[in-house]
Amino acid sequence: MRFYDAVARVWPVPEDLAPVRGGVVARVLRGRAAAKVLSDVDRQYFAVVRGSLVRLPMPPEVERARESLVVHRAALQTFVFVFDERRGSEKLARKVAELKIPRPRGRFTPLDVERLLSRVREGGGYRPKPKIAEAVARAMGLEFSVKLADGFALRFAEGFDNSLLLCGAPGTGKSTVLDALLASVPPSWNVLVLDATGEHAALERCGYRVARAGVEVFLNPLELGPAGAFDVLVGVIEGHWREKVSPIVAEVLRRALQFSKSLAEAYDRILEAFEQSQRKDERDAAAALLRRMEPLLACPALYGLELLPRGKVVIDMSTIESEDAKAAFALTVLHAVYSSARLGRWRGIVAIDEADRLGDCAIINHICDELRKYGVSVWAAGHSLARIAYKLADAKFQLYFATTDLDTLEVIDPRREVLPRAPRRQAESAEASAGLPPRQVHHAGERGGEGEEGCAVCG
Structure with missing residues (x-):
């Protein structure tokens, strides 16, 4: 789709950019064209070291922009032109507006466009007409109703x-x-x-x-780290069972999760605390945790390592x-x-x-x-x-x-x-x-x- 054709009716050129006049024309790149943009981005962060290809670290801004390109599977080519009204360039601006196929000069990822729209909505920098931001957002799939x-x-x-x-x-x-x-x-x-x-x-x-x-999706709470796994188990006790977690129960649970890699290992550590502790309050806390964790041990969905x-x-x-x-x-x-x-x-x-x-x-x-x-x-x-x-x-x-x-x-x-x-x-x-x-x-x-x-x- 030629992006210019989609927004020409709501994005008149020349556009007010006081004290200058000008406009922006863009088109969406998909498929092989978008893949080439991704390849060009990656190529800038690879180097040959002793005959081997080594990937260089990307700045966070570049990495997030690259990720948006992967997620949306699209990029944009743009042509930007600006004319100074004080030099009497209105006639030239109208001539440029009549061009049917402007020459693309820049390439942007979906994240770049989103940042532009965010600045527009916040009121900073260039303010296009409201319909322009909506048309760009809809065309990029950034909004829907x-x-x-x-x-x-x-x-x-x-x-x-x-x-x-x-x-x-x-x-x-x-x-x-x-x-x-x-x-x-x-x-x-x-x-x-x-x-x-x-x-x-x-x-x-x-x-x-x-x-x-448990068949195609597996998420191990311990892969979130001890603190994340603690949040999950306390959430089950407080949210599902509607029970308050006492300080001694929380302490026993934290110790069990500290060096565990699965719920089964954490259960074994709690069982060990129940059998070996000399304090009655710790044994009672361990017994309560054992009862609550038993139904979780037989769930295959809570084992394994997968990304979201x-x-x-x-x-x-x-x-x-x-x-x-x-x-x-x-x-x-x-x-x-x-x-x-x-x-x-x-x-x-x-x-x-x-x-x-x-x-x-x-x-x-x-x-x-x-x-x-x-x-x-x-x-x-x-x-x-x-x-x-x-x-x-x-x-x-x-x-x-x-x-x-x-x-x-x-x-x-x-x-x-x-x-x-x-x-x-x-x-x-x-x-x-x-x-x-x-x-x-x-x-x-x-x-x-x-x-x-x-x-x-x-x-």
Whole structure:
């Protein structure tokens, strides 16, 4: 596609660049042309030493730009021209504007374009007309929008907060809406879908790769380091089991993880502490940890060493039998995404269905809060605000569906004006049958107006 043809209508030339006039014309390079740009970048950082080819270290800025070229599989060729109005160059500028095929002079990676757009949106430097930035972003797959109802659409853009919450009772359409949103994500984005039940496998028809946990995907919590593995296990205890980790339990767990390379090794060290410790409090702490870790030992998905999958991937966790192990695996994925995002190696969207299973714990809230700083957005779907982590519920976009959950109703619709109203006894019976008493919920979202039938939109 000739990029000039796509933006000529919204990018008139000459463009105001006060005190000068000029413009920029660009076209997208894909396939072999993009591969040649990548080869040219790599060639600058190789040297021949004693007959051997040695790769030289790249500056962080260059490495991130190169990574964006690999992820998006595209580069840009550009032609930039500027004329000084004070020298009477308007006529020459109009002549250049009539050129059909300007000669490309520069080449940029998608990250370079994204940085330019970020500076434009922040108000610094050159300010093109608003439609220009939108056209460039859409053409590069840096943003997309999804229409949910007449007059209402969600707009997502790379580098911005795209966090999303879908909350409602089972069978109200949360997963269907989530699939529709995920199907609209451009191919160039990284998307990880944590599918607890296997119902999102249909996304394979929309360009997603479906990988089964413990069959195609393996993530060892100990590969995150002792501190990362500690976060995962404490998150399972506090979020899934809803138990507070005492200082003595935390100390026994830290010592066991210090030199372990797998959960089995950590379990053996805890067992050794239980059998050999002279202190009763340490033996009790070790016994409690042994009970909580036993369900995790038989989960093959928590062994092995693999990098985070790139592209659009659905991780089917229905192959994991234990709910404890599912929570541990999901937390390991989230922590691995966080670690990669901090190094600039991963950005995109992580979608968590059945987010209630993870519970509300400090590590989930910390990771989800930090991910927003590194260009990673979390989409979560769940049944009750009382059991969804606070930072997941505090999303930019919030979609609420019909529900009988008392905690959710009290927060988003206390007057019962938007969501369908259920008899209080019926709602209380639903809570009792779930076996999970309601807890205090803190929520920062503002209640929005009415959406489609049975759905309220906030954010």
